[in-house]
Amino acid sequence: xxxxxxxxxxxxxxxxxxxxxxxxxxxVIKQSAARGEITRRYYGxxxxxxxxxxxxxxxxxxxxxxxxxxx
Numbered sequence: 450x451x452x453x454x455x456x457x458x459x460x461x462x463x464x465x466x467x468x469x470x471x472x473x474x475x476x477v478i479k480q481s482a483a484r485g486e487i488t489r490r491y492y493g494x495x496x497x498x499x500x501x502x503x504x505x506x507x508x509x510x511x512x513x514x515x516x517x518x519x520x
Contacts, residue, residue, distance in 0.1 A: 458500065459500055460499065461490075461497040461498060462498050462500065462503060463495070464479060464496055464498070467487070467503050470503065471507065481506065487503065487506045
């Protein structure tokens with residue numbers, strides 16, 4: 450076995466998986482999806498979030514917390 454093993458990254462996440470992958474709470478993921486900030490897709494009745502949509506959401510977040518003052 451080599452020292453480097455390829456581990457494929459998920460193409461999509463459940464809401465719980467998206468929370469785990471980002472370190473955000475499940476309620477934050479659900480609220481962001483409800484506001485349209487994260488695009489949900491459905492496999493039957495099961496919501497999934499594409500990895501690319503989750504990354505786009507994270508990249509849209511501000512660099513500074515609300516109310517931060519730069520010197």
